[in-house]
Amino acid sequence: MMTFFKYLLVFCSVLFIQSCSTKEKTDLLTIPVDVDRDTPLTLSDISEKVEAIELEVTDESLIQKPNRILYSSDFIIVQEAKSIMLFDNSGKFIRRIGSVGQGPAEFTSIADIAADFDSKRIYIFSGGVKLTCYDFEGNLIKVSPLGYYVRLYNVYLNYIDNKLLLLSESMITEGNRKTQCRLYGVDDNLLKSDSILVKSFDSNEIVYISNYQDYITKEGDNVYLYYFMLVPNNMVSDTLYLLNKNQLSPYLNIKFKNRGLSEGKKIIIIRNMFRSSRYVFAYYNHIPRQQFYFFCHDLKSGESFNMKDGLTDDIHTGKKVIFRPFDDDANKFYYLHTNMKADDLEEPNPTLYIGTLKSK
Numbered sequence: 349m350m351t352f353f354k355y356l357l358v359f360c361s362v363l364f365i366q367s368c369s370t371k372e373k374t375d376l377l378t379i380p381v382d383v384d385r386d387t388p389l390t391l392s393d394i395s396e397k398v399e400a401i402e403l404e405v406t407d408e409s410l411i412q413k414p415n416r417i418l419y420s421s422d423f424i425i426v427q428e429a430k431s432i433m434l435f436d437n438s439g440k441f442i443r444r445i446g447s448v449g450q451g452p453a454e455f456t457s458i459a460d461i462a463a464d465f466d467s468k469r470i471y472i473f474s475g476g477v478k479l480t481c482y483d484f485e486g487n488l489i490k491v492s493p494l495g496y497y498v499r500l501y502n503v504y505l506n507y508i509d510n511k512l513l514l515l516s517e518s519m520i521t522e523g524n525r526k527t528q529c530r531l532y533g534v535d536d537n538l539l540k541s542d543s544i545l546v547k548s549f550d551s552n553e554i555v556y557i558s559n560y561q562d563y564i565t566k567e568g569d570n571v572y573l574y575y576f577m578l579v580p581n582n583m584v585s586d587t588l589y590l591l592n593k594n595q596l597s598p599y600l601n602i603k604f605k606n607r608g609l610s611e612g613k614k615i616i617i618i619r620n621m622f623r624s625s626r627y628v629f630a631y632y633n634h635i636p637r638q639q640f641y642f643f644c645h646d647l648k649s650g651e652s653f654n655m656k657d658g659l660t661d662d663i664h665t666g667k668k669v670i671f672r673p674f675d676d677d678a679n680k681f682y683y684l685h686t687n688m689k690a691d692d693l694e695e696p697n698p699t700l701y702i703g704t705l706k707s708k
Contacts, residue, residue, distance in 0.1 A: 383654065423437065
């Protein structure tokens with residue numbers, strides 16, 4: 349009798365383990381998107397507050413085409429293709445960081461930047477060949493060995509949890525040409541300390557990352573990664589990953605109604621995906637329609653909103669906006685809008701709007 353109960357206990361344990369294993373495999377959150385819907389949503393529907401900051405215009409701080417904004421309670425950093433401008437938190441211009449040129453402390457173009465606001469350091473990947481560190485006073489701190497990153501392209505930088513991260517694709521020749529995307533850790537000497545393979549595939553053509561950026565974001569204690577691909581064999585990522593202890597785990601994916609290929613061409617391309625404590629966002633374009641959409645899913649209510657050209661800023665501008673998250677806190681976002689006045693003789697700097705999303 350005891351033997352029977354022993355076997356029964358083992359059998360039930362095996363069933364329990366199998367059910368848990370099955371549950372783990374099916375726990376991936378899937379969010380459906382109906383691309384044929386245009387559901388209106390306003391900024392006040394999802395945000396607690398939105399602050400407007402006027403960025404000072406001087407001869408050195410004229411903003412033309414900003415690529416990225418970094419923000420702390422004390423500083424604002426604006427990055428363009430060939431310039432980095434530092435402002436205080438009220439929008440007053442402080443200085444430019446670095447300069448254009450061929451010297452070791454100069455750059456010909458800027459691929460991306462990251463900032464450690466605690467130690468007041470700015471990291472710049474420039475010209476496809478070097479990684480440079482400056483302090484907020486504009487002093488050069490360190491330069492990576494020339495050519496150390498020469499095989500990398502489409503670099504994206506991020507500073508999260510006191511660590512500099514570098515996401516990039518590279519071409520490797522091992523018989524067939526292979527394209528890899530890796531996430532690197534970068535140490536204090538601006539050298540690669542470790543790496544995670546994000547994607548790898550055979551390819552005879554260059555793969556590129558969208559210029560939308562914001563691929564690594566933090567929400568609470570969790571760090572998420574979305575990797576955009578546009579490759580010849582029509583592979584397109586629809587999955588948001590959780591980054592934990594140098595491992596990537598699928599966290600959620602977005603499934604589009606009627607998504608697929610039309611005459612061998614992609615119908616939908618997801619440019620970016622991220623989540624806050626309450627919302628999941630995706631920015632995508634519908635190729636045949638030549639239309640961009642901003643998608644929002646409310647994890648609390650289960651409602652979804654699919655918006656052409658973005659959601660309506662009913663707080664400040666009255667225009668459609670597609671905001672971007674701050675890397676170190678995806679519950680905060682920003683967007684830019686230029687407010688021309690009737691008596692303006694020249695176009696002013698864009699106004700920076702910084703908002704906080706509603707929480708659970």
